[in-house]
Amino acid sequence: MQISKIPVVALEQLQNNVFLLKARSKELAEKSSPGQFFNIKVSDSYFPLLRRPFSISNVENDILTFMFDIHGEGTKLLSLKKEGDNIDLIGPLGNGFNLDDDFDTAVIVAGGLGSAPFPLLLNKLSKEKKVKSFVGGRSKPNVITWKLANVNIATDDGSIGFHGNVFQLIKKHENIFTENKCKVFACGPNPMLKALQEYCLANNINCELSTECAMACGFGICQGCPIESSDKKSPYKLVCKDGPVFNAKDILI
Numbered sequence: 480m481q482i483s484k485i486p487v488v489a490l491e492q493l494q495n496n497v498f499l500l501k502a503r504s505k506e507l508a509e510k511s512s513p514g515q516f517f518n519i520k521v522s523d524s525y526f527p528l529l530r531r532p533f534s535i536s537n538v539e540n541d542i543l544t545f546m547f548d549i550h551g552e553g554t555k556l557l558s559l560k561k562e563g564d565n566i567d568l569i570g571p572l573g574n575g576f577n578l579d580d581d582f583d584t585a586v587i588v589a590g591g592l593g594s595a596p597f598p599l600l601l602n603k604l605s606k607e608k609k610v611k612s613f614v615g616g617r618s619k620p621n622v623i624t625w626k627l628a629n630v631n632i633a634t635d636d637g638s639i640g641f642h643g644n645v646f647q648l649i650k651k652h653e654n655i656f657t658e659n660k661c662k663v664f665a666c667g668p669n670p671m672l673k674a675l676q677e678y679c680l681a682n683n684i685n686c687e688l689s690t691e692c693a694m695a696c697g698f699g700i701c702q703g704c705p706i707e708s709s710d711k712k713s714p715y716k717l718v719c720k721d722g723p724v725f726n727a728k729d730i731l732i
């Protein structure tokens with residue numbers, strides 16, 4: 480567990496309510512893997528008391544990027560950071576995506592802010608792998624495709640791309656699973672993860688899910704982030720320490 484204070488180099492607005500916070504640390508950039516997260520202290524005061532967890536969205540040279548939307552008090556404070564401020568963060572934390580499995584096509588599935596961890600994943604993916612991305616959102620402004628490749632879009636209201644949810648869109652492209660050796664990497668709302676998990680398990684498709692829950696410590700001490708395990712001998716895992724990325728066969732959503 481490492482606490483660091485690193486300088487903000489930019490706060491950029493990506494689209495309507497979505498921001499990119501960029502901060503410099505050579506050491507943390509080198510240690511960060513796709514799917515891991517940092518627990519960030521969003522203000523210099525004691526309010527809010529708890530840190531907020533954010534996926535590492537990208538790493539370029541010594542710059543770490545975090546993607547967030549303004550959700551509540553913590554993310555509002557984070558959106559006020561400016562160049563020259565320091566951010567206090569713990570991490571990198573948790574277990575991220577495993578890119579060493581045997582697959583030739585990475586199928587990225589993201590719902591809303593679930594796009595956050597994938598720029599770094601694509602950065603680290605071997606150039607021989609093919610990529611197919613499926614990105615969903617409620618409406619056009621909620622669709623985030625930043626630094627993704629080969630993107631298919633679904634919106635609930637049909638304002639851009641396929642009219643329906645991202646899982647329904649994947650079903651329309653399901654020939655990719657028979658024509659390629661795929662591994663699915665997913666992050667987004669629980670109903671999306673659950674539908675994908677059921678589909679992948681039923682069709683014997685390797686799938687990793689990046690899960691979320693409210694967190695306190697972020698590194699396994701407070702026991703505040705349990706998720707049900709599919710292993711009856713140890714019924715719970717901790718999202719912060721055992722995850723946030725789990726193989727679809729290892730958890731119950």
Ligand SMILES: Cc1cc2nc3c(=O)[nH]c(=O)nc-3n(C[C@H](O)[C@H](O)[C@H](O)COP(=O)(O)OP(=O)(O)OC[C@H]3O[C@@H](n4cnc5c(N)ncnc54)[C@H](O)[C@@H]3O)c2cc1C
Binds near residue numbers: 532535547552690691
């Ligand atoms: C491992 C991990 C990685 C994450 N990565 C990102 C990221 O890259 N970008 C991003 O924008 N967000 C991410 N989140 C979610 C982010 O931590 C929360 O959005 C943030 O804590 C909200 O803080 P806030 O003070 O703005 O809102 P709060 O005032 O704390 O919360 C506002 C409302 O949202 C609910 N809430 C808070 N956190 C969560 C959550 N995790 N799941 C469901 N409901 C929640 C609260 O109960 C409350 O009702 C991640 C969460 C986890 C666990």
Ligand code: FES
Binds near residue numbers: 698720
């Ligand atoms: S957040 Fe404390 S154990 Fe996971």
